[in-house]
Amino acid sequence: MTTPIPTRRDALRLALLGATIPALARAQPGRGPVRLVVPYAPGGTNDVTARLLAARLGEGLGVACVIENRSGASGAIGAGEVARSAPDGLTLLYSNEVHPILKLVQRGVPFDALTDFAPVIRTVSIPYVLVGGTRTDQTTDPRALLDAVRRTPARFTFACSSLGSVGHLGAAALGQKLGVEVTTIIYRGSGPAVNDLISGAVPLMFAPVGAVLPMIQGGQLRAFAVTAPQRIASMPDTPAMPEVGQPEMLFEGWCGIWGPRGLPEERVRAVHAAALNALKDNEVVNRLAAIGCTPIAESTEGFTRLLAAEQARGAAIVRAAGITPE
The missing domain is CATH 3.40.190.10 (Periplasmic binding protein-like II)
Structure with missing residues (x-):
């Protein structure tokens, strides 16, 4: 059998591949699939938007992205699982506007939304x-x-x-x-x-x-x-x-992605970049529009500031409405 002689185009492809592999390896959050924990039952907007983004998010990270529904306690069960996970980028939380104010309305929440998680990106407006x-x-x-x-x-x-x-x-x-x-x-x-x-x-x-x-x-x-x-x-x-x-x-509702506290900055940047690219994908944008959702292009710093503001606003609403933790 005759081995074909590599062409200049083949050589260029190999060179590009060689440059891409190390960059991809740096971007990957780990060696296994990423668990994207949705703390609610299937069928709701939180779950649906997570599923719309999961495949593109996985492509951007170079690994599979698997949705896991861990519903119960108004999102506290799934979020608590992420809070207890290793900060290796393999377990992420995909939750919503409830997360920063849950402790204000529910007793026994085993985490602090602002200190026990690493905010990554807000994804969609609902x-x-x-x-x-x-x-x-x-x-x-x-x-x-x-x-x-x-x-x-x-x-x-x-x-x-x-x-x-x-x-x-x-x-x-x-x-x-x-x-x-x-x-x-x-x-x-x-x-x-x-x-x-x-x-x-x-x-x-x-x-x-x-x-x-x-x-x-x-x-x-x-x-x-x-x-x-x-x-x-x-x-x-x-x-x-x-x-x-x-x-x-x-x-207005919204969804976002968090990691556990201590998630390395390079992992945060990798997930943020992959999610941002997913939110720019035409198919994703169109499918989100079909369910009335709008992608959000926001920095991690902007998301972090919003969480503190949302918690303060939620506390004011809870006090004014006379809601007590259940």
Whole structure:
């Protein structure tokens, strides 16, 4: 058999490969697959956006990226597992805006969100919408609905994806604005909460748009108002809260990636770069847009500052709404 003589192009490819391998090796967070721990049940926006990013994130790191759902205790079980893991980059947390304020609303949280984790990057912004099931006889008019909640709050239990979620704080804040006490039911993620909303077991929910948009479009749920300053592109026919007389009811969810405390800076930079590239991928951007989410291009330093600000804002909302840790 004759061995082909390498061409100049072959030599160039080999040279480029040789330069790439050491760089990739430096970027890899470890020798095994990366566990991306989602502390909520499958089906919610936290889980869905993690799965949209996982493959591209793994490609950027040069290793497989495996989603592991560790739901329970409003995200504390999965987050606690990451906090206890070795800071080698092989175990990361993919959580949401609940993480920095969970200790304010839940007893016995075994970690401090600001000191026991290494922030990496905030990934997506998530709009929220006030929705209700279509199996109930409630009005279709948002102003009339809010008036009914004011007059007869006992009829309007709110489903919440977890303690400290936008749904939880949103329901509490709405009750405060209307001058009534509302009842909330806490679930293990958006998926189970939405299922009960559809069945009619609970009448209302402040839900992430991505978790409920297909059901709204399919007629299983009714949208009343988005918790944004103005209407959003994925739901142009749904009014914003300022349009229905509630200009202060503005809430936005988000997701992000953390490592355990002590994660080396080079690992943080590698995961941040891989996530940022994943968030620029056209397919990822389009699929996120389809569920109403927007990629966030933010530095690790910016994410760290936001976490402290979110914790302070959450503490103010909790105090004003009279929420006590459960």
